[in-house]
Amino acid sequence: MFANTYYRMSEFPRVKHSQLFAWPVYSKEVYLSSPKGRMLNLFEKTILELIKVTGSRSLTSTQIAEWLGLEEDMVLYILTATMQPNGWLDKNFKITSEGIKLLESNEDADITSALIFQCAVTGKWLPRVAYESNELEPVGLNNKLAFKLDRASGRTEQAYQVRRYINAPNEVDEFILNDIIKKDSDARWVAFNVMDDVDSLAKSSDRAILSSKASSSDYILVWADRSSGYKFDFIDPFSLSDKASWMHDLFEQASKALPDLQKFVLSRFNHEDEELTYTENLQLMQEKARLEVLIQYPSAHSINGLIEPLFELLNDKEKLLCNKNSEFSLNRSVINSCGSIVEVICKNILVEKPLKRVEVLPTPNLSNDKKKRELTLLLKTATTLTNTQIQTVLKVQPGKIFQTAIGRSSTMRSLLATIFISMQEYSHHPMSFLISDVLLFDEVYSLSFDRDEASHGNNTKYTREQALHYINIVDKFLKKILVD
Numbered sequence: 001m002f003a004n005t006y007y008r009m010s011e012f013p014r015v016k017h018s019q020l021f022a023w024p025v026y027s028k029e030v031y032l033s034s035p036k037g038r039m040l041n042l043f044e045k046t047i048l049e050l051i052k053v054t055g056s057r058s059l060t061s062t063q064i065a066e067w068l069g070l071e072e073d074m075v076l077y078i079l080t081a082t083m084q085p086n087g088w089l090d091k092n093f094k095i096t097s098e099g100i101k102l103l104e105s106n107e108d109a110d111i112t113s114a115l116i117f118q119c120a121v122t123g124k125w126l127p128r129v130a131y132e133s134n135e136l137e138p139v140g141l142n143n144k145l146a147f148k149l150d151r152a153s154g155r156t157e158q159a160y161q162v163r164r165y166i167n168a169p170n171e172v173d174e175f176i177l178n179d180i181i182k183k184d185s186d187a188r189w190v191a192f193n194v195m196d197d198v199d200s201l202a203k204s205s206d207r208a209i210l211s212s213k214a215s216s217s218d219y220i221l222v223w224a225d226r227s228s229g230y231k232f233d234f235i236d237p238f239s240l241s242d243k244a245s246w247m248h249d250l251f252e253q254a255s256k257a258l259p260d261l262q263k264f265v266l267s268r269f270n271h272e273d274e275e276l277t278y279t280e281n282l283q284l285m286q287e288k289a290r291l292e293v294l295i296q297y298p299s300a301h302s303i304n305g306l307i308e309p310l311f312e313l314l315n316d317k318e319k320l321l322c323n324k325n326s327e328f329s330l331n332r333s334v335i336n337s338c339g340s341i342v343e344v345i346c347k348n349i350l351v352e353k354p355l356k357r358v359e360v361l362p363t364p365n366l367s368n369d370k371k372k373r374e375l376t377l378l379l380k381t382a383t384t385l386t387n388t389q390i391q392t393v394l395k396v397q398p399g400k401i402f403q404t405a406i407g408r409s410s411t412m413r414s415l416l417a418t419i420f421i422s423m424q425e426y427s428h429h430p431m432s433f434l435i436s437d438v439l440l441f442d443e444v445y446s447l448s449f450d451r452d453e454a455s456h457g458n459n460t461k462y463t464r465e466q467a468l469h470y471i472n473i474v475d476k477f478l479k480k481i482l483v484d
Contacts, residue, residue: 026169081364127183230285339451346415371398382424
């Protein structure tokens with residue numbers, strides 16, 4: 001047996017079509033700085049130290065960005081949204097006594113332990129640090145590996161356990177450790193600025209020392225969404241992002257080396273042509289999914305990332321039409337999918353037609369009331385939205401509009417608000433129809449609020465009729481966008 005310890009790094013996600021994996025890893029203990037009070041992230045600390053050592057010399061955001069190899073918008077946001085409001089810098093971007101104290105307190109930080117992980121199948125290091133790790137005991141389920149998800153209901157979930165491992169643990173050098181810390185810190189910085197609920201999210205550390213303890217063999221529990229119908233989309237087990245592309249890469253590499261894993265993958269999607277290779281089977285499933293979508297939406301291929309969620313939604317629609325007593329979880333999943341499709345489209349539109357003049361947005365150091373007044377004026381200038389519609393558009397945290405404009409946030413309402421503000425820069429905007437079609441405007445925003453409710457795992461029980469209604473709304477929205 002490889003190991004009998006199973007780590008769960010976060011709460012199990014509420015995903016209807018999912019698969020739980022027990023993934024073999026080698027765990028290595030490290031010692032990290034644990035701050036007394038507020039902890040600076042890597043970007044904040046580097047910028048503060050740079051400003052401190054320059055003394056009386058004035059630095060611009062452009063100079064700081066060039067020296068540190070960062071985007072100027074990001075540097076400007078850190079200076080004006082974090083450092084000045086917190087009193088670490090004055091109005092001239094000079095470090096204050098409070099900023100100096102904060103740097104010193106971070107240097108005198110306590111030390112805490114954490115874990116880093118090496119994939120025992122591929123030998124690759126995971127780009128995450130586990131500041132907390134919960135060991136979970138398996139439960140008996142027909143001699144299969146399973147875990148209890150809900151103590152109240154007693155619901156359990158069976159996990160696929162990867163039993164083969166091909167690499168012994170490698171030594172960790174300073175370069176590898178620093179790379180892991182940097183990737184984890186970057187992910188946590190983005191999470192703090194994008195996610196709504198970050199109260200329980202551990203602050204990152206930029207200092208680490210390896211423990212002399214030997215690596216241990218363990219499993220981490222990893223979830224994958226299989227609603228695409230032909231592949232697993234891995235959810236970040238550390239809850240720093242929705243999807244874990246790094247876990248997908250590990251899985252792809254492992255599946256090429258493990259025939260048992262290949263067989264399991266194909267069985268979960270009810271597809272296995274023995275005359276084809278594993279890769280060919282996957283390509284065939286992907287092509288079938290693509291064709292099913294293009295039959296109904298011939299221009300869907302023109303929007304990057306739209307095929308997969310549309311295929312999932314069409315499958316769920318068939319389930320709803322065939323079952324008049326659909327489960328509440330399916331209805332909730334459909335509403336989530338509808339919101340995801342609108343988000344995918346909005347993201348693509350902002351890539352093609354971005355808000356060019358980000359500086360027109362209210363500065364981050366203003367109060368929310370002042371931000372909303374300035375945003376109201378921008379929307380009145382850029383669009384023909386009514387006062388009622390503008391009030392609806394601004395039912396979003398004002399700061400998230402700035403984050404969306406610089407590509408660092410993607411909530412549905414922040415995307416829509418940014419798109420409306422950008423319309424002044426384009427004579428023919430592909431989403432201008434949403435202003436004139438008042439009914440569709442109201443329904444899209446109704447979807448955004450119900451999607452929030454559905455995605456947060458609350459107890460609201462959506463009906464089959466509500467789910468079908470939003471599918472029809474998305475269909476109308478798509479037909480306005482996907483014009484040949």
